[in-house]
Amino acid sequence: MKTLSDVFEHTLKDVYYAENAILKALPNVIESAGNAGLKDALKEHLSETKTQVATLKKVFKSIGAEAKGEKCDAIEGLIKECEGVIDEAKGAVARNAGIIGCCQAIEHYEISRYGTLREWAKALGHDEAHQMLGDILDQEKAANNKLTALAVESVNKA
Numbered sequence: 025m026k027t028l029s030d031v032f033e034h035t036l037k038d039v040y041y042a043e044n045a046i047l048k049a050l051p052n053v054i055e056s057a058g059n060a061g062l063k064d065a066l067k068e069h070l071s072e073t074k075t076q077v078a079t080l081k082k083v084f085k086s087i088g089a090e091a092k093g094e095k096c097d098a099i100e101g102l103i104k105e106c107e108g109v110i111d112e113a114k115g116a117v118a119r120n121a122g123i124i125g126c127c128q129a130i131e132h133y134e135i136s137r138y139g140t141l142r143e144w145a146k147a148l149g150h151d152e153a154h155q156m157l158g159d160i161l162d163q164e165k166a167a168n169n170k171l172t173a174l175a176v177e178s179v180n181k182a
Contacts, residue, residue, distance in 0.1 A: 028144060028147060028148060029148055031144070032087075032141065032144040032145065032148060032150075033087070033089055034094065035137065035140065035141055035144075036080070036083065036084065036087075036089070036141060037092060037093055037094035038093075038094055038096045038137070039080070039096070039134070039137045039138070039141065040077070040080050040084075040091060040092070040093045040094075041093030041094055041095055041096045041099070042093075042096045042098070042099035042133075042134070042137070043073055043076055043077050043080060044077060044093055045096065045099050045100065045103060046073055046099065046103070046130065047070070047073055047074065047077065049103045049106070049107075050066060050069070050070045050073065051070070052107070052110070053066055053106060053110070053123060053126075053127070054066045054067055054070065056110045056119060056123065057119070057120060057123055058116035058119060058120055059116075059120045059174070059178060059179055059182075061174050061178055062120055062123065062124065062174055062178075062179065065167075065170050065171065065174060066123075066127070069127075069167050072163055072167065076160050076163065079156050079159065079160055080160075082156060083145075083152075083153045083156050083157060086150065086152040086153045086156070087145075087150050087153055098133055099130070099133065102126065102129055102130050102133060103130075105126055105129070106122075106123065106126035106127070106130070109122035109123065109125070109126055110122070110123065117179070117182045120179045120182070121175065121179050121180060124171050124174060124175045124179055127171055128168055128171050128172070131164055131167055131168040131171065132168065134164045135161065135164045135165060135168065138157055138158075138160050138161035138164055139161055141157045142154055142157040142158045142161055145157055
């Protein structure tokens with residue numbers, strides 16, 4: 025990578041890989057959740073993630089690049105951590121709280137990536153990509169806020 029455009033496209037491939045990895049991992053997380061509100065929030069986010077993958081394809085198209093992923097070690101580690109928490113947590117309360125914590129770590133990663141990508145798109149004059157990446161960023165922030173509310177209002181009280 026030599027230019028901002030290079031690092032933008034590289035990071036876009038990284039986040040595309042990450043979203044697809046999340047799509048594969050979320051069904052197991054949903055199945056493992058023992059709180060109805062948490063299950064519902066995760067199901068909603070699964071649906072939202074599918075839409076985000078479609079939006080990312082449009083982002084790639086808008087910059088004249090092929091939509092393809094590049095292995096993201098960060099998301100692999102975060103998903104592995106979540107799988108470990110699910111396996112190790114023997115109590116429903118611990119499992120639900122652990123799932124929320126792991127999912128928020130993933131959301132925070134996505135928020136940081138989409139915030140950066142949005143600003144790089146703006147700097148590069150990719151106005152359409154800037155708007156779409158901003159929309160995904162807003163969705164990720166909302167998902168994180170929903171997880172926080174679930175934790176505070178329900179799961180942590182249990």
